[in-house]
Amino acid sequence: MAAGFGLDAFARSRPQDLSALRMRTAHVRGATLTLAVADQPDSVGRGLSGQGSLGSLDGLLLVSPDSDNTRVTMLGMNFPLDLLWVSADGEILHVEENARAGLWPLWHSSPEPAAQVVELSAGSVKAHKLAAGDRITFV
Template sequence: MSTKAFLILIAVVGVLLVLFIAKEFLTNKLGGVKNISHVKIGEAIVKVELADTVAKRAKGLMFRKGLGENEGMLFIFPSEGKHTFWMANTYIPLDIIWISADMKIVHIEENVQPCGVEGSAMDKLRNMCRTYGPSENAKYVLEVGGGWIKNNEIAHSGSVDFFSSQTL
């Protein structure tokens, strides 16, 4: 192997190594979704269940009869967008927080009330239940019990951090 070919090989390996390290850093910092167990907003910390598949996002907190005071569900979408939510078959009021990919709160809906919990037909629910969504793109959505935002004095324009239970 010539010196030139060897240097090119070293450069390619170096670039691949840098890309791998950058991917691992960004995945663990922003999108290592499998390890997330808690969300911190301001001084408040919420223990979260992850809704990181299509099926989990579709079901969300439907049919739940209760939610702990500092517990919630973190919806993780494959890409940013104006993701909308509704309260069909949701039994408890919720606060909903939309979070951008750069971990900023972009929209909040407080104390959103249940809708269609009496076993209505899906077509009827679609006509009855209002949808909620941001005007800006979000990658993540956090649902917590209704009143949580007010009780924790959460600003409508704050930053958010994700943690695993090992880093708390």
């Protein structure tokens, strides 16, 4: 969801403390997921970059102030992710499985505007049988 490089790239050089972020529970297809919430420019910019794992979390919810810019980079990542682009009303708009850590492709994005992105451990989409069109509820 980062708009580019510069200070944002520097922020990603140090992993953020996920336990310091607000937590939300998400319900989708009978699964209950515990997500850290990145909703400030710094926390969105850092995302999961530099983390060794998700630890006890199921994922990270990235909340975009600009639904036209919900691009996700895997730069600085140490493990693959499943990505869900979600509308403001909770519809999963686009799913990308097993986005690999590294430089290519630099950006991952949804073909349609989304209000938020859920980053999950690779394999979560298959494990929970998630698909575009499913509804996710955040509490």
